Amino acid sequence: MPRMRRKSDLPQKICAACARPFAWRRKWARDWDAVRYCSKRCKDAGTSAAPCPAPRG
Numbered sequence: 001m002p003r004m005r006r007k008s009d010l011p012q013k014i015c016a017a018c019a020r021p022f023a024w025r026r027k028w029a030r031d032w033d034a035v036r037y038c039s040k041r042c043k044d045a046g047t048s049a050a051p052c053p054a055p056r057g
């Protein structure tokens with residue numbers, strides 16, 4: 001008998017900021033390839049924590 005398609009069949013990625021796996025969302029349908037972060041917060045953190053943070057002071 002045919003196997004049912006499960007929710008877990010959705011593609012997953014590892015967030016580049018918090019290293020947690022996150023699943024495909026409909027809102028990312030258009031640019032799933034470009035998605036690297038699980039949330040906007042992680043995106044902000046990931047992009048601002050780039051190679052060399054600006055020195056404080």
Ligand SMILES: [Zn+2]
Nearest residue numbers: 015018038042
């Ligand atoms: Zn994240």
